[in-house]
Amino acid sequence: MIVVKVGGSEGIDYDAVCADIARLWQGGQRLILVHGGSSQTNAVAEALGHPPKFITSPSGYTSRLSDKKTIEIFEMVYCGKMNKMIVEKLQKLGVNAVGLSGIDGGVWRGKRKKAVRAVDEDGRKFVVRDNYTGTVEEINTDLLNMLLDGGYLPVLTPPAISFEGEAINVDGDRGSAETARALQATDLIILSNIPGVLTAFPDESSLLKEIQFDDIDHVAKTYAEGRMRIKLLGAKEAIEGGVGRVVLGDARIERPVAAAVAGQGTVITR
Amino acid sequence: MIVVKVGGSEGIDYDAVCADIARLWQGGQRLILVHGGSSQTNAVAEALGHPPKFITSPSGYTSRLSDKKTIEIFEMVYCGKMNKMIVEKLQKLGVNAVGLSGIDGGVWRGKRKKAVRAVDEDGRKFVVRDNYTGTVEEINTDLLNMLLDGGYLPVLTPPAISFEGEAINVDGDRGSAETARALQATDLIILSNIPGVLTAFPDESSLLKEIQFDDIDHVAKTYAEGRMRIKLLGAKEAIEGGVGRVVLGDARIERPVAAAVAGQGTVITR
Numbered sequence: 001m002i003v004v005k006v007g008g009s010e011g012i013d014y015d016a017v018c019a020d021i022a023r024l025w026q027g028g029q030r031l032i033l034v035h036g037g038s039s040q041t042n043a044v045a046e047a048l049g050h051p052p053k054f055i056t057s058p059s060g061y062t063s064r065l066s067d068k069k070t071i072e073i074f075e076m077v078y079c080g081k082m083n084k085m086i087v088e089k090l091q092k093l094g095v096n097a098v099g100l101s102g103i104d105g106g107v108w109r110g111k112r113k114k115a116v117r118a119v120d121e122d123g124r125k126f127v128v129r130d131n132y133t134g135t136v137e138e139i140n141t142d143l144l145n146m147l148l149d150g151g152y153l154p155v156l157t158p159p160a161i162s163f164e165g166e167a168i169n170v171d172g173d174r175g176s177a178e179t180a181r182a183l184q185a186t187d188l189i190i191l192s193n194i195p196g197v198l199t200a201f202p203d204e205s206s207l208l209k210e211i212q213f214d215d216i217d218h219v220a221k222t223y224a225e226g227r228m229r230i231k232l233l234g235a236k237e238a239i240e241g242g243v244g245r246v247v248l249g250d251a252r253i254e255r256p257v258a259a260a261v262a263g264q265g266t267v268i269t270r
Numbered sequence: 271m272i273v274v275k276v277g278g279s280e281g282i283d284y285d286a287v288c289a290d291i292a293r294l295w296q297g298g299q300r301l302i303l304v305h306g307g308s309s310q311t312n313a314v315a316e317a318l319g320h321p322p323k324f325i326t327s328p329s330g331y332t333s334r335l336s337d338k339k340t341i342e343i344f345e346m347v348y349c350g351k352m353n354k355m356i357v358e359k360l361q362k363l364g365v366n367a368v369g370l371s372g373i374d375g376g377v378w379r380g381k382r383k384k385a386v387r388a389v390d391e392d393g394r395k396f397v398v399r400d401n402y403t404g405t406v407e408e409i410n411t412d413l414l415n416m417l418l419d420g421g422y423l424p425v426l427t428p429p430a431i432s433f434e435g436e437a438i439n440v441d442g443d444r445g446s447a448e449t450a451r452a453l454q455a456t457d458l459i460i461l462s463n464i465p466g467v468l469t470a471f472p473d474e475s476s477l478l479k480e481i482q483f484d485d486i487d488h489v490a491k492t493y494a495e496g497r498m499r500i501k502l503l504g505a506k507e508a509i510e511g512g513v514g515r516v517v518l519g520d521a522r523i524e525r526p527v528a529a530a531v532a533g534q535g536t537v538i539t540r
Binding site: 044047048049072075076077078079080081083084085087088091092093094096097098099100101103104105106142143146150152159161164165166167 | 314317318319342345346347348349350351353354355357358361362363364366367368369370371373374375376412413416420422429431434435436437
């Protein structure tokens, strides 16, 4: 069992990702695909007159400010545009994919953070309340296994659903990590528009090829910022939970999934 | 087994529909919910600078001109905004709903009409080619039954998928009819923003309370226009295929599904 997460940033080659997923699936690999849609969401939100806003937590993580209207736009892009684009590509390749958000069947459940602490540009702290965000805590593995056993490839995307039944924006990397953990996946592959952890970002020749589990925190603090820090946090959670290996790989290359499975990128093990 | 279709026109009370669906489901009724999203799609398409266009067939049916960009917007609204809104409402009511488009798991498969004949305002015929439309011909009842047996309520929406693996715009009423037929439903309930077939549209006191199967064509020709003609076509296909009863009901009232099940609206039987 492997879980593949492909990001939503610019430059990602979804045709190549889907072609690779189809090859693996048709070769008998049990797998789940998770995807994002961040850059498209920004563009659509702008066009619809509700431009994206981001907040930074006191510990330095950036996340999308998710009021009700933002969640609606988020669902349009993640669950509508991106999810159906990917499912259609896979169907065209003969893979019987089924797209699901974390809401559907309560695949991804978590607690909504009703009050989120943030810091402004001057370092002043404030609290955000009209915000629908949270973290994935429970995975409906029954539904995922039922689909897999039935020959369907699940294609998952945020949002998740709170224990009170509200759609909540969650981080897709950490959702993938939790999914991989719950399904006891051998591998979690996280693909984005860079080759992995770079010790001298954005210099791609500074790729860090291996990280030992015990060094994750150090690497995250020393080299990684923003999105990559969250990926490393996800990697840590996955390996702590029993996932064999996490690979942070490049989604812009020709055989992105196969390359990552073969160890190209940043490989994290215990 | 019943199939409930709720339209996408203005005035529909989705809270009331979902509350009723939850009551039926929690009372042990096996059911599938199908929904539309037409008016929202028009609004979003306008906002995104790709205003909707409609074409009229030589036999007088109106349909959305569905180029690739329109299909993408269509998916954003039907599969993103509307589908997840409904699934979230049901989840909040304790129903473990799973939203699916016709693409997912090939739930709705059909032939793409690569060339569509249309007539312009002056009655001149022309052919449209950059158009992704079709009609639902095959239902993946295995997937639907697997979900139902697992305790999940399927919430279905267009588009469907062509035999070549392309997303195609299909009529939701006829898709519901085909679904009800394939599942040998006892009832097909089609709810919209009018009370049923009106013999003097838009006078709601002119509701036609019953139609015998053999009279459908006559009624469609005499009283019904546009959307209602398609609903009657769907009703005819459903009953021909073995569905016991079709009720065309009102989705603007307080207990819309229960009322229709109780026979309020236009009841069509053999």
